[in-house]
Amino acid sequence: MKISMVFTKYPVALFAATWLLSACSPGAEQAPNATTENQAPGKASLSVELAAVEEKTIPLTLSVNGSVAAWQEAVIGAQLNGVRIDSLRAEVGDVVKKGQTLALFDQQTVNADLAQAKAGVAEAQALFEQAKLNADMIRNITDAGAVSAQERNQVIAAEKSAQARLLSARALQTQQEIRLRNTTVTALDDGVISARTATLGSVPAPGQELFRLVRQQRLEWQAEVTDAELARISEGMAVTVFNNDQALSGKVRTLSPVINVQSRTGMVYVDIPGAYAKGLKPGMYLRGEFDLGAQTATVIPQTAVIERDGFTYAFTLDQASSKVQRIKLRVNKAQGEFIEVLEGLSPGDKVVKSGVAFLAHGDLVKVVQ
Template sequence: MKTPHHLALATLGLALAGAALTVALARTHPDARPKEAAAADPGQSALTVVVSRLQPALLSLRVPANGNIAAWQEAIIGTEANGLRLAEVKVNVGDRVRRGQLLATFTAQTVEAELAQSRAAVAEADAALAEAAANAQRGRVLQDSGALSGQQIHQYATAERAAKARLDAARAVERTSSLRLAQARVVAPDDGIISARTATVGAVVPAGQELFRLIRGGRLEWRAEVAAADLARLQPGQKVRIAPAGGEAVEGRLRMLAPSIDILSRNGLAYVDLPPGDTLRAGMFARGEFELGASEAMTLPQGAVLLREGFSHVMRVGPDSRIVQARVTTGRRAGDRIEITGGLDARDRVVAAGAAFLGDGDLVRVAEEPGT
């Protein structure tokens, strides 16, 4: 017969066995409690977001390019005088000059002496010619009288021709000396800006040595490298917006396209005339865009597009108000709008701002963007 003490021990054993079974079941199904908690506390914090849909917008068609700014034409100004000493240099780099303006002078005492000598030789030859011409004239007059032999008359005529030739030679020497004297003055061949100077006072320079470089007319151009596939879309006269490094953007005009393509880069050069100004310099690097017109595109606010892992994404809001990350293809940009060329439907709603703080599956409360 069991005593009350035995009954109490049996009851305690049953209780311990039930507890052990409960623990075992809990270990076998560890998500049972969270599911119950989730069911009891559904959809707690929902972030309120503004959404937007694809909207049509008129965007410019542009071809981007990079290139360097260079002189339209650069004239090399040298010396034609040989062996003269440079006496004075009147201009420096950056100076604007006019056609015919004096740039430098050489010492010309030697040339002036040679010119004086050649002029004296001309005078002497002229006098000799006058005497020879007079003798020849007398011989022609006396030819029929027999006072002079035929040989003597022939000698007078020959002396006249020789004197005339010596006069022509003396005059040629005089012109050469005059040219050498003129070459002692170096003048600008055209209007423009001095871009380089190698002239040094006191130097004795040979003929043909460079003294200055001149940007003709002060004109600059942008030599843009354009992909071969885009060259067919460009036409002379199109507007080009150029942004030089460290300077303000300027507007230029496409003047011409290069007739050949670089065999290594597969790019062609587009020559763009630049407006006059003090901010552009030859040798500067610049980026630019050729304006081809405009076309309609489907766009989103730029804040709605995220760059993740090298691709563009948007946070699309599903029918259950949960976030779905969607990869999209982007195109042109204008102001605060960006073109979407693929990955979205016109009915899709995407988070317009603050998308970087959201992830897949997040629950949100939707506030439509004003005007949508």
């Protein structure tokens, strides 16, 4: 009786109660579910472009590392004993010509020795001439019994002895002349000075190194390769040596005739024309590529591969579901903008060309042309 009187007196309260009851009814829970069931399928996460797996003729190269070294070095040493270095005319890095003076030894002592040797020759010459006159007189005496056989033999022997002393004196003079020439140290060949151990004022021992010369400024690249790789290389083969962004052309000069027993490797010697002028220095460690010809290979764009967890992958497309499938590959080194595929794909297959870093297995994608 009281509730009906309230609703009759307050019609607004009746309307509010009716609205609350309808909102709490079971039919209101089903509406959102019906809407969810009628939603459209999910959209593609990424637009991708496909590339075909191709067969291409690619250059076949062998890439190894090696050191730059002098083709030949000339060691220029001291040839005098007990003589001081008086002057130095060359420094490390100087480009020199054959016969150019590099250093001078003190010549005063050697000149004195040479003068003494010349005096000895003059004395021996005079003694020999006198002995020869005596011997000639003895030979001209024909009267029997005028000169005894013993006297005759003594005079002829004195002539021969004087002649021997003259030859010895001349040899000593020649030796001193050679010593005088050796006071001037000269370059043995055209080249560049790579080391200098000579010191002004020092008295080096005979044979002690004074200078070291890279002959003809000629450098070569020396690479150590396995015995199997050595079998694929031949003399005259083209080689490209890389110094930062600079590519230098060279040719195989010769191959090592032996294989190291422990490492099973051999040396390859590559001539690089004009190496010094192109900025190479002995001791540089550079990468080089041997041109082994060409081969037909299965390739895909480099942008189509990705490295994950130490393995190489590419993504193919399932046409029915528009979802990508991750494929594990075995690849060789890159050749230009392509990379050779050894296992995992066949010519004619299609892979996602780029953007693979943003994909995961099973992602829904949209293909664009």
